[in-house]
Amino acid sequence: MATTPMEESAVSRPLNFTFVPQAHDLVSICDFSPHEIELLMALCARMKAHPGEYSSALKGKQVVLFFEKPSLRTRLTFEAGMGQLGGASFFFDQTASRLGAREPLSDVAHNLERWVNGIVLRTFEHSTVTGMAENASIPVINALSDLEHPCQALADYFTLSEHLGDLRKVRLAYVGDGNNMAHSLMLTAVSLGSHISIGTPNGYGPNPLLLARAQAIASTTGGSVEVKHDPAEAVRGANAVYTDVWASMGQEDEAEERRGIFLPFQVNQELMSHAAPGALFMHCLPAHRGEEVEATVIDSPASVVFDQAENRLHIQKAIMLSLMGGKRRQTQRSANA
Numbered sequence: 105m106a107t108t109p110m111e112e113s114a115v116s117r118p119l120n121f122t123f124v125p126q127a128h129d130l131v132s133i134c135d136f137s138p139h140e141i142e143l144l145m146a147l148c149a150r151m152k153a154h155p156g157e158y159s160s161a162l163k164g165k166q167v168v169l170f171f172e173k174p175s176l177r178t179r180l181t182f183e184a185g186m187g188q189l190g191g192a193s194f195f196f197d198q199t200a201s202r203l204g205a206r207e208p209l210s211d212v213a214h215n216l217e218r219w220v221n222g223i224v225l226r227t228f229e230h231s232t233v234t235g236m237a238e239n240a241s242i243p244v245i246n247a248l249s250d251l252e253h254p255c256q257a258l259a260d261y262f263t264l265s266e267h268l269g270d271l272r273k274v275r276l277a278y279v280g281d282g283n284n285m286a287h288s289l290m291l292t293a294v295s296l297g298s299h300i301s302i303g304t305p306n307g308y309g310p311n312p313l314l315l316a317r318a319q320a321i322a323s324t325t326g327g328s329v330e331v332k333h334d335p336a337e338a339v340r341g342a343n344a345v346y347t348d349v350w351a352s353m354g355q356e357d358e359a360e361e362r363r364g365i366f367l368p369f370q371v372n373q374e375l376m377s378h379a380a381p382g383a384l385f386m387h388c389l390p391a392h393r394g395e396e397v398e399a400t401v402i403d404s405p406a407s408v409v410f411d412q413a414e415n416r417l418h419i420q421k422a423i424m425l426s427l428m429g430g431k432r433r434q435t436q437r438s439a440n441a
Contacts, residue, residue, distance in 0.1 A: 121146075121147060121150055122147060122161075122425050122426060122429055122430055123140070123143045123144075123147065123426060123430070124426065124430035125137075125140045125143075125144075125426055125427070126140070127140075128237070128243060128244075128427075129237040129243050129244040129245065129246075129427070130243075130244075130245045130246060130254055130255075130423055130427065131233050131234055131237050131244060131246045131252075131254075132246070132251075132252050132254060132291070133252065133254045133257060133258075133288050133291035133292050133295065134291060134317060134321075136295075137295075138295040138296065138297075138321065138324070138325050141258070141292065141295045141296060142296065144258065144419070144422055144423065144426060145258075145261070145262055145265065145296075147422045147425070147426065148258075148262050148415075148418050148419050148421075148422040149262075149265075151418060151421055151422055151425070152415075152418040155188060158188075158189055158421070158425065159188065159189070159190055160189075160190040161189045161190060161425050161429055162186065162189040162190055162191035162221075162424065162425065162428060162429055163189075163190035163191065164190075164191070165191040165192075165221040165222070165428055165429075166191060166192045166193065166194065166219075166220040166221055166222075167182070167186050167191065167192075167193050167194075167220060167221060167222040167223070167224055167424065167428070168193070168194045168195075168196065168216060168219075168220045168222070168223055168224070169182055169183070169193060169194065169195045169196065169224040169225075169226070169247070170196045170198050170203055170223070170224070170225050170226070170227075171195070171196070171197060171198055171199070171225075171226040171247075172198040172199060172202050172203065172226060172227045172228055172232075173199065173226050173227070173228065173248065174199065175226055175247075176390070177389060177413050177416050178226055178247050178248065178255070178416070179195065179226075181413075181416040181417040181420055182224055182247065182420055182424075183195065184417060185417050185418075185420045185421040185424065186424065188417075188421065189421055189424065189425065191221075191424075194220070202227070202228065202232070203225070203227065203232050203236070204232065204235070209232065209235045209236060209239065210235070210239040212236070213235075213236050213239035213240035214239065214240070216240060216242065217240045217241045217242045220242065221242055221243075221428050222242055222243045222244075222245065222424065222427065222428045223236060223240060223242060223243070223244045223245070224244075224245045224247045225244065225245070225246060225247060225249070226247040226248045226249075227248070227249050227250075228249070228250055229249065229250060230246075230249040230250055230251035230252065232249070233246045233249050243427035243428055245420075245423060245424070245427065248284065249284065250284055250352075251284055251287060251311070251314075252284050252287050252288045252291075253284045253285050253287075253288045253388070254288050254292075255416065255419060255420055255423065256285065256288065256388050256412075256416065257285070257288035257289045257291070257292040258292060258419045258423070259412055259415040259416045259418070259419040259420075260289065260292070260346070260386060260388070260412055260415075261289075261292050261293070261296060261298070262415050262418070262419055263386070263408055263411050263412045263415050264276065264298075264343075264344060264384075266411070266415075267384060267408060267411070268343055268344070268384075271296045271297065271298040272296070272297040272298060272326065272327075274298050274299065274343050274344070275298075275299040275300070275301065275341060275342050275343050275344075275380075276289065276293060276298065276299070276300045276301070276342060276343065276344050276345075276346060276386075277300070277301045277303060277338050277339040277342035277344070277345050277346065277379065278290075278300060278301070278302050278303065278338075278346045278347070278348075279303040279304075279335050279338055279339060279345060279346070279347050279369050279371055279375070280303075280304065280347045280348050280349075280350060280366060280369055280396055281304065281308055281348060281349075281350055281351075281352070281362075281366070282302060282304045282308050282309040282310035282311070282331075283348060283352055284352070285346075285348045285388055286302055286304070286310050286348075287310055287311060287314045289346065290302060290310065290314070290315070290318045290329045291314065291317065291318050291321070293318075293327055293329065294318045294319075294321045294322035294325055294327035294328070294329055295321055295325060295327070296325070296327065297325040297326045297327045298327050299327060299328045299329075300327075300328070300329050300330075301329075301330050301331075301332060301338045301339070301342065302329065302330070302331045302332070302338065303331075303332050303333070303334070303335045303337070303338025303339065303369060304331065304333065304369070305333065305365050305366060305368075305369065306333050308365070308366075309331050310331065315329070315331065335368060335369045335375055336375065336378045339375060339376070339378045339379045339383075340378050340379070341378075341379065341380050342379045342380060342383055343379075343380050343383055343384065344379075344383055344384040344385070344386055344408075345371055345375070345376060345379050345383055345384070345385055345386070346385075346386040346387065347369075347371045347386075347387055347396045347397055348387065348388055348396065349390070349391070349392055349395070349396055350362045350363060350365075350366040350392075350395060350396055351363075363395065366396070369396075370395070370396060370397065370398065371385065371396065371397045371398065371401055372397075372398040372400075372401060373398065373400055373401060376401060376406070382406070383406065384406055384407070384408050385397070385401050385402060385404065385406050385407045385408070385409070386407075386408060386409065386412060387402060387407075387409045387412075388412065389409055389412075389413060391409070
């Protein structure tokens with residue numbers, strides 16, 4: 105089997121390859137340039153293939169995880185990943201009280217920067233992540249907010265590269281709510297010169313500002329993004345079809361109304377028949393079988409949902425190493441801390 109450009113790049117790198125992105129944090133996909141995302145993917149491939157070579161890469165470093173929402177994949181992959189890199193992690197359950205409620209977010213940030221080397225946040229409001237990043241002199245990683253889910257999207261495109269090769273030739277169709285997952289997928293797609301179609305009901309499309317940002321990036325990379333309101337048109341010819349829950353955490357009171365609106369966008373065998381032959385099925389999980397996806401699709405051989413889940417571990421290890429493992433110039437924030 106021929107190697108893909110990403111695999112060739114990874115193979116050519118030394119085993120201790122890492123890089124220091126210009127960005128201090130990963131709050132949004134846009135924090136990493138298209139070239140840096142390519143480097144991150146190459147690093148992820150190398151780390152996945154040679155995990156032992158990185159077993160002490162973050163030895164002596166610590167990361168703290170603050171989660172306002174329940175989690176299975178996100179928490180365990182960050183904790184396991186940090187352990188596999190020789191570091192330590194500390195988990196804070198914020199499901200009973202959101203960050204910033206007990207004391208100002210800036211005070212929390214200035215405490216954390218004196219104790220640990222990185223902060224991972226899973227929050228309701230994106231402003232919590234940006235606020236922490238603005239105040240902390242240590243890296244902040246967005247592990248999910250209401251606006252973006254960058255770690256998941258990066259893992260998803262790494263998964264696509266493993267199964268389909270050159271991402272510039274791949275077309276992904278995302279069908280469902282134009283939510284945080286849709287935002288990060290389209291920003292990742294265009295950054296890698298790939299192609300994505302977003303299929304949503306009228307009134308449920310992606311954030312117009314982020315859509316414009318994705319289109320601007322696409323104009324420089326050769327990628328493309330389009331929004332359609334016919335699910336069959338959205339998936340036509342796609343190499344992979346992706347969906348997410350119709351009502352995210354915090355939207356439980358809208359669940360019944362959304363079910364009626366989104367039912368025509370359910371990923372079932374009939375909808376998959378419009379995609380390219382052999383198209384993959386993707387979902388960030390947890391999934392509601394019988395709602396956004398039929399069991400016959402998610403449990404079929406075409407489904408790569410558990411490959412996606414596995415790759416959360418590998419991409420997050422690469423993210424943590426990139427942000428926390430290299431030497432940095434002193435930032436204004438750290439100089440004033």
